[in-house]
Amino acid sequence: MGKRQLRGAENGDGPRKRQRVVHEAPTSEVIHTSRQLRQLLAFDPDLGRSRHGLQSFKLLLDSLLSRDDDTDSAEKRQQHELRFTIVKEYLQSTKPTEDDENSTYLPDIMQTWSHAGQVNNENLLSAVPVVLALLLKLLSQSLELTPIGLGICRTLLQKRQQELISRSLSADKGKAFIISPTLRMLREAVCFDGGAIARPMFRARMSMLKSLARNMGIVHIGEEPEDIKKPSPRTNAVQFFLSALKYLHPEAKKELLAQRDVVTALTRDIKQDLPYLVLDLLNGLRDYVLLDSKVPREAKSNLLSSTTLIKISGLYYYRQANDDLPSIPDAAHDFLMTACANPSCGVLRQDTGLYPREADPNAAIPSADLEELGLEAIVWMNKFKTEVPVRNFVLSNLLQNLRPWSSVKQSELITSIFKVAPELIADFFIKNKSFTFEPKLSATWIGYAAFLFNTVALPLPEYFCRGSGYAELPPPTSIVMDNILPLPLNQKALSRCLTNKSRMISFFATRILILAVQKLDTAVKMHQDPAHSSKFHNNQALWTEAARRLIDEFCQRSPGIKEMINSYRSIPEDDILHREAASQLLRLYYEVIPQVALMAKFDVAPLLETALRRLSKQKQQKETRSEEVGEDDPRDFALSLKELENLLAIAGYSPGMRWFTATEQLTLSPFLTLLKVYVEAPHGVSLAPVRQVLDFVAVEQQVVPAKDKGHPGISVLLETLKELMASSPSSLAVLWPFLDKCLTRCTTAPVKYLEMLQDLGPKDAEDEVRTVNPLVAAIIEQLPFAAKAADSKSTLDGLGRFLPKFLGYSAAAGESKPLLEAALAVMSDSFAKGLGKSLAVPKKHPFKQAGVGKSIQAKQDRNNTAANGDKPESGDDIAALDSEQLERVLDVPDNLATDNSALVKWQSKSVDELVDEGYAISLISLLASEHASIRKEALVNILKMASKVQQSEYEEKEQIWLLLSELAETARVAAASQAINAVAPLPSTIVAFACHAVNVLRDPTHSLYPKINSFLTRGPFWSVDRVPLADEVLTEEPAVGDSYYSQLNWLLAYLLDGLRTSKDLELFHKKRAKGPLFERLLAVAGNPYMRTPLRMQVLRILYRASKIEGGSTTLVTRFGVVSWLEELLKMKKSMSATQSQGGAGTVVSSEDEVAAYKGLLKRIWETCDKGRVEGWSKGGVESVIV
Amino acid sequence: MSDSKQMSQQEVSAEFTSYYLQRATKEFAEDLDKVRTADDFKNDAIHLLVNALQQGTALFSPEEQRRIVESGAERK
Structure with a gap:
């Protein structure tokens, strides 16, 4: 097949290519007088001459607009004055005699423009708007010529001009040289004199806003960035639109924003716009629409569609070369924060907190159903596990386009939105399935962890429904759960985080879990609020059931307590920040969900000992290095104390804590070590929690007399030790092992020592109340052994200082004097045997210090009272709970309350579900039913279930x-x-x-x-x-x-x-x-x-x-x-x-x-x-x- | 304490945040080095990292922060 010949070539017409349009540069001349100007601009059918005149005028206007009064020389300023006079005289000479709506200003220019339109001369169609735009700009700076400027603007609104404007605006896409100046001219007109003609211009919107959306789409093309001096039609169109928004009245804005094509075009190409235009656009939309309270909400919603918001969120990735301008990503962030989190901006809709759109929190449910079925009677209770209908669908769409894991700002935006629209939390994570929390040591994972931390840290909506009180029905458990532990934080992922070899990953997971347990605590307390059983509501049982379910679901989603314990154990001793967090988490588990915490047989003693040992070590280091340039940080000590507090609390909750058993690692028992920490703690460290534990354990283990007789408990011992610490630290140091031995003996055989004491005293004083610290008896018993020991001298020296003080304070605290005197006598004997002399200060009667002791006791009591927040000590002032409060504390709903649907429900379930999810239990409960027929049915079903279980692989x-x-x-x-x-x-x-x-x-x-x-x-x-x-x-x-x-x-x-x-x-x-x-x-x-x-x-x-x-x-x-x-x-x-x-x-x-x-x-x-x-x-x- | 004036809560918070960060960077130095060499570590990732680390200060009540910060001031 031969090559096809070009048809045109045969006729010799040449190739059928579009001819290139060559724009000849216009000629011009310098203008010296207004008369010359008038002549130049007079209508001339010769298009060349017309263009020559307009170009000369343009240069004159350019020079006038480029003047700068600050830097220009006097001569230059004079020239400017002259030139301005030329323009002024020209305008006044062409001013129509009658100034009304129909009078035409600049008739010659308008005629030239009209002629250009008739003959379709593009050069002139461009030149006239150029000149008019410049002229209006110049006139806007002169108060004197404002009426003329307004006249010109009105002239533009005349039919003939409107047609020309409309035609220019809808010129071919390639004719930017016509479109741009026309848009500039319109912008000058709409802004003129504070928007004086904005309203009539809007009335003529058919022409004035012609092809606006299309023109917003004519962007700059080319590899070079857009030249600021030659803005593209898009830039001009956007600026015109923004100016119009600025000066239009609210109703007009509403109509303008209802034009979907314009609104869409506005941000379609925003990513490619010049920085200054982006800033203008964001600021303009914010100031003239979002923050304008007169603009109806509907108009704002029209502007802030999902598409617009997503386009603007794309600016988070805007690359900005020019550093002089404010950052575009920051500006976009501020805009979105205002637009999305402020209810008056039209995007945010009021939601009902954790109740999804289709759930009626106050639905009336027959009480019989509620009693029989419990939560199952609420049709929507289990409906929102895979999909949540939301009111804020626009925001929901936006959120899916954000990447919180890679940007702090985006994370901040999302959490701010979550805060004002809590319904979106569950929705976000249900939709965003692609991103998991599988641990990986990368910036992205850390960013995601930080985002999840912020999400969990958000407070629960007030009353769950953001109303002024609780609703009738509890919110869907799954939604509450998604707010406490969002979906990515599942058991598997969290467990893997806790066991990860990177300790930072485990640290981050621990911190999130701390927040989650705290939030769970709040949620459960909200479920237990007395308001649910007020006279208006009586759904306490329902809410209690929901709370129980919530805890169950939490346990299913959170990692096992054993993993947390193992994670804690694996943290190196020096990582005190991490240790503090891990211990806090465990403590919270003991406080909030003890049923889970107690399941693990966690022996807190070794960890407590480690913490105590470390504290002692830190203190020693502090002492030895105190003169060196401080490597140690007292703040570390304070932080370690916080870990200790947590462990002490856990020890309090653990039934098997052994306070008086020393282990291999610790020379002293935990109680004595704690006592030592308390006595030797540096000044300024708060030890209130340690003190509380010491008090509690001492009373519980009966090492001090009970407080009911006005005895200050362990204060006597503590005060003595503290004084000794201040006066003679070295003698105190040798006392610890001895005291430990005595205290431990007191706890193992308290009765023995009490009897021993009673035997000491004179037999005739039977009636007297004889209270003496059992420790005294233990000391008497142990003294002879101490005297025989290798280091007896130093120990006895120490005791020589300690005992008189201790006995003196004991007497001052109200203990039996005769007994103490007898004890002193026995002790003196031991001293005599051990040291060859009696007690170092026996002659100075210990009870002479009683006065001092009393004042100290008084001080102690005051301190105690202050520490306890002025609690009444006797308990007499505490009022009894009233019947409602008592019911709340002690009344537990009947767990065997029967749910007849259990007869049917179990049949479709697997054996695993029957046993693990409570179907078997529900069926068994039916045997307690009051109806014989139900019991009979239940029995048959139990037998069926038994055979199903037997045949299974369970x-x-x-x-x-x-x-x-x-x-x-x-x-x-x-x-x-x-x-x-x-x-x-x-x-x-x-x-x-x-x-x-x-x-x-x-x-x-x-x-x-x-x-x-x-x-x-x-x-x-x-x-x-x-x-x-x-x-x-x-x-x-x-x-x-x-x-x-x-x-x-x-x-x-x-x-x-x-x-x-x-x-x-x-x-x-x-x-x-x-x-x-x-x-x-x-x-x-x-x-x-x-x-x-x-x-x-x-x-x-x-x-x-x-x-x-x-x-x-x-x-x-x-x-x-x-x-x-x-x-x-x-x-x-x-x-x-x-x-x-x-x-x-x-x-x-x-x-x-x-x-x-x-x-x-x-x-x-x-x-x-x-x-x-x-x-x-x-x-x-x-x-x-x- | 060198100055007897009590620190404002803002000062306490700032001081505590700085202590917390210092402590965290010390404890997780090894892991932080690894993160810095990860593929996705770009310019603004430092900001992200610092932000993530210091979030933990929220787990300390204002009183606890003050207690820890002021125990440090004792030394001065």
Whole structure:
């Protein structure tokens, strides 16, 4: 096939190429007079001459506009004056005689322009607007000529000119030389005289704003950056638009912003714009739209669409060469912060906090449904796990386009938006699935961690719904959870962070978790707010259920406590910042979710010892280096103390803490080491928490007399040691091991030393109250051994200084003088034997110092009171809880409350779900139902479930099967005594036991696992008259480590669930071999070492009993509960002075506890059969209570 | 303390932040070096890093910050 010939070539027409337009440079001349100017501008059909005139005028205007009064010479200024006069005279000479709307200014120029339009001369179509733009600019600087300028502007609004403007604006895209000057001219016109004609110009918008969107799209093309002196049509169009916005009235702005194409074009190419234009644009939109309160919200919303916001957010990556101007990324950030976080800017919509758009927080749900189904009755409760409908969809779109991990500013923007629109938190992380928190030591991971930290640090919305009070229904648990631990912070990722070999990664994860647990605490407290059970709302049970669910979900999403403990253990000793954070996290777990914390058998003693040892080391270093240029930093010491505080709190919460057992690493016991830290601490370091623990442990371990007799407790010892520290540090140093030995002996055999003391005193003073510090007796006993030891001399020297002071202060503190005198005599003997002389200062009677001692005691007391925040020491002033408060503290919802849907629900679930997610438990609970048909159904289903479990691959299937089968058998045997086929309602204790046993069986590490298994293998069914496992827990050895208290906790929880009816009550007061159950529970709670939470659990059981008919009467008449509570009150009073809130790790403060006892006393009195009780006690009970 | 005037909360906060950063950079020096050589470490990453490290000061209450800062002032 031959090559195709060009058609044109044959005709000789040449190639059909578009001809290149050549712009000839216009000619010009210098203007000397106004007359000359007038002639030059007079209409001339010759296009060349017209252009010559306009060009000459342009040069004249250019020179006038370039003048600078500050730098120009006098001669130059004179020239300017002359030239300005030329223009002025010209304008006045051409001014129309009548000044009205229709009069035409500059008629010659307008005619030339019109002619150019007719003959389509592009040079002139460009030259006229150029000249007019310059002229208006010049006139805007002269007050005198303003009327003429206004006349010119009005002339532009005449029909003929409007057509020309419209035509020029919509010229071909390539005709920038026509479009740009026209836009410049319009901009000058709209700004003229403070926007005097902006309104009529807007009326003529069909022509004036013609092709505005299109023109905004004609950007500068080429490799070189845009020249500021030759701005592109886009630049001119944007500037014209901004000027129009500035001067237009709000309604016009609204209409202008409703033009979607213009608004879109405005920011479409913003990334390529010159820095000054970007700044103008951002500032203009902010000042004339966002912050203009008269612009309707709708108009603002039109401007700030997702597209606009995303385009502006692209400016975070704007590359700016010119440093003279403010930073564009910063300006964009400020703009977005204003636009997105300020509700008046049109983007942000008011949300309802953690309740998504489709969830009605006050939906009316029939109370029967709520009672039966609980949270499941709320249709939307589980709906928002994969998608959250939000009101702020524009912001939601924007957020997905931001990269918070790579920029601090973007992270700040997102968190600011989260703060004002909390609904977006869950939404953001659900949509943003691509980014995980898998640990990697990179800037991006750290940026993401920082962003997540800020997100978790955000407070929860007020009342969850941002309203003025709580809503009827709790917010969806998943949403609350996403606010506490956002989705990327899942168990797997967090665990990997904690175990990561890079310690910084573990540090970051720890810090986030600290915030999360604190936030969880707040959320749970909000769920427990008394407002939920006010007279307007009565959904306390529902909210309590939601709180429980929240904690469950948190535990599923947070890493295991063991990982946290291991992570803490692996931190090097010198990394005190990291250690402080890790210990704080553990402490929070003990405080907020103790059920999880106590699951790990965490022995805090070794860590406490490490901390104490390090503190001693730091102190030694401080002493040895004090003269050198300080390498040590006292702030490190203060920071380490904070770690110590955390550990002390954990020790307070841990049931198995051994305060008086020294280990290999530590020469002294933890208590003595702590005492040493306290006594030797540098001045200025706050030791209040250490002091609280010392006080608490000393009283608890009975190394000092109880406070109920006005004894200041350990203050006597501390004061003596501090004085010795000040007067003779060296003699103190040798005393520590001796004191440790004596104190340890006191704790192991307190009774022995008390008896020893009593034997010391004169026999005739039987009636006198004889209080003496047991430590004195231990010292007497140990002195002979100290005297025999190798270093006896230094120890005895030290004791020679210590003992007189100590005995003197003890006497001043109100201890028995005769006994102390006797003790002194015995001690002197030992001294005589050891040193060959008696006590160094025996002649100076120690009690002469009593006066000093008294003043010190007074001071101590004041200090104590101050430290305790003026708490009443005796507890007498504490008011009893009223019935509502008591209900809140002690009333626990019935966990066996039946949910009939459990009959059906379990069938579709896997065995793992049945056991782990509570479906099995819900089904078992139905055996406690009051309806025989439900119980029958439940029994059939339990058997079905048992066989399903047996056939499964579930690890603990045998035990679960056995449990279910034995339970069913027990129910059947019980039924045998009743009508045929009827299933007797089992005692609640049996049902509750089965429920709680399921949770033990699924966790083979549970301390009760062996006991429950041996219980199950004992026989095919259980005796319904007995309380399973009560004996095993209460009397037998715990078998697994130090788990007595955790087993007790389990037992109390199940007993509480198992006490619901009067039939259950019978089981609690039935006579048994080892005494009725109630009696044993009361005895257990009398244990002074038992932690408050456990004792509160016993109180809850009593409270529950008081709700059952006859319960209170039985408690009073058969178990003496009134005296029992009185005794507890006395015990508390004696400890209240030392045991202040949190100091020694009590979850409930002494005051709360005392108030609870008093409240319970009142409650029992109110609910008992008063006549019977009065008769029984002969009026005694009433006198106690009333 | 050299000057008996009590530090304002702002001063305490600034001083504590500087101490916190100093402590953190000391404890995690090795890891920070590794981050600096990571591929994604660009100019503004330093800002990001400092910002991330000093966030932790929020976990200390104003009283705790003051206690730690003022124990340092004792030395002077």
